[in-house]
Amino acid sequence: MTRKLDSVDQAIVERLSPDARISNSQIAEHLGVSEGTVRARIKRMEEEGQIRITAVTNIDRLQNATLAYIWIEVERTDQARQVAQRLSGIPELGFVAVMLGRSDILAITMVRNTEHLARFVHSNISCIPGVRRAESTLGVNFVKHDYRMARIVS
Structure with missing residues (x-):
């Protein structure tokens, strides 16, 4: 079962959107959570098909x-x-x-x-x-x- 993105998930996605190369530690520092939390949430969202990190052609x-x-x-x-x-x-x-x-x-x-x-x-x-x-x-x-x-x- 896929769950909805909560406010932390949404904040992570917002930080990844302009530049998906941003480090998990930078996201964690900005959001006030641990780097492990960011890493685990990104992994879960990818596995559940909620996000896909990819390059976008200009x-x-x-x-x-x-x-x-x-x-x-x-x-x-x-x-x-x-x-x-x-x-x-x-x-x-x-x-x-x-x-x-x-x-x-x-x-x-x-x-x-x-x-x-x-x-x-x-x-x-x-x-x-x-x-x-x-x-x-x-x-x-x-x-x-x-x-x-x-x-x-x-």
Whole structure:
């Protein structure tokens, strides 16, 4: 059984978020707990799947890469989860979610250019049974990219 994060767990996560390389002793000193407490809690949260410590790419530093949003409409609403599951098996997609609103599914990937995006959509997405339509948009000017958003994507 996975338990909810308490205030100490949340404080540890907040300290790890800007820089996961921070030492357990620095976190412990800031929170007024022992280093062993911090270490044990991080280990438990990782084992229970509550957190994952990973590197997050700074999109501004990637050469010739553009973030592509692919909005997918399925033929029947009851196919959305099945199509999303199929999409999740495509390694190039970094995000797949069933959505509420105009589109049934949102998939996000990185592409080199519009030709690359068109080939990717036609060869990997449009051919999936149940996909009615796929519409793509490209991110062209990122005003804000909050690295902490990676925490909500599993």
